[in-house]
Amino acid sequence: MGLLIVAIFVICAILFENFRQPLMIIFLIPISFIGLFLIFSLFDFYFDQGGYAAFVMLGGLAVNAGIFILNDFNNRGGNNQNRRILKSIAGKSIPILLTVLSTCFGLIPFLIEGQNEIFWFSLAIGTIGSLVFSMLGVFWILPVMMWKKVTQTHPHK
Template sequence: MKKLLLSHRRIKEVTVSSEFSWWKDDYTEFYLEFDKRRMAEENLTAYDLFAVLRPVFMRDQLAGSILYDNGVEYLRLSSAQSRDYDVWAFMSVPFLVKGKQYKLSDLAVLAKGQAPKQVAKENQQYRLCLQYEYIGSSEQGKKLLEKDIDTLRKRLPMGYTVESDSAYWSWGKEDHSQYFLLLIVISIIFFISAILFNSLSQPLAIIFVIPVSYIGVFLTFYLFGLNFDQGGFASFVLLCGITVNASIYILNEYNAIRRNFPGLSPLRAYTKAWNVKVIPIFLTVMSTILGFVPFMIGEKTPFWFPLAAGTIGGLVMSVIGIFIYLPVLSVSGTIRKTIRRQRK
């Protein structure tokens, strides 16, 4: 797959690691790149070469253990020649394989390149991740990747799979159920608020504050050049609950003041409710923002970093929505009704 990607002019570098990372991993190793055609002609495998070279170059090889009264002592073997041979000897000294002499330089090339530190295991499968830098439009790069994946799938032996886990937003080409989930969450919030306040207008005021917080999410991803992935969508769901909490606190206090003081004007009652709840609301917002700050420090993980960035940006914008839009949407109608009654 790496060679297939590097065959394109717009792809300059491909890295192989055990997991996807936002940062380039500079870890490198020496490795042998075998001449598969020459080895096939000589009827040799990599295991045949390893079996011959290992006794000569091995170090600290576990050979067994000795049991005694207080514990176990492990036996390790090291070849006497392993410290005498250098890289030149490793590649040039002839060795005998299947009755014939070969030099390793005739069958392989010693190279140094980027390699994964470990091989990760996920869902009972060993996994390697390929990342590359593509110069060009994202849509063209997406088509190119899908074409290469289809080409490689035809060549892979049984038991191997290849799939795309790109950072761009993709939960399946035909799967748009995530947007329907947002509507379900908003509907649940509306019905619960309607039951709590015994009203339809106040729950609508609460719901309309949610899109204001979404503006903060979009601005955060746009201004800082972040990729909108599952973490960004999770911040949408999280903001639904956090944003409406502050609105529910204020409106619940507002309704309680109106019941206790019927003669108080709606604007004055809302001002009192705001003064009572503003400090707990700001403390809740600030504590939530500070709670997500650790996810933005260090490595930019594909899920947690966008989740933290989107939530913080949405919470900052939700304060503006609660301060401006909530009183306009919830109290303005009551004020107009009060004015009409006074005129009559």
């Protein structure tokens, strides 16, 4: 897992040409892991190798959406940073949601056999729960981390 985080950081640092934005991307990983832990604990599912495989899979899937948004943000012109953030999120929300939904629907056949196929069931349920929860990080926490506080100056009388 550590190697995955280091690799993501290095690739994002090269892509974004700074060190702050890759940290935002890395921060999305624990948020998606919260969803993985919640789904297993709330519904009392058995956690095994499939759950561990879901960790690795989520390392790539959760950061993918953040990379889309930050890359679009960096490529947009304009002086108003907060407006660029909102436009980037609005512009990338449909592709991100379609990616998440298609992944979740693609994993549904592994849920049909239920807990008889423990590895595949754990992988599917962990990935689905995490992807749904990671949307909270991508569409709410990431913009908050990117948001720039606007200070208004009042002229002296």
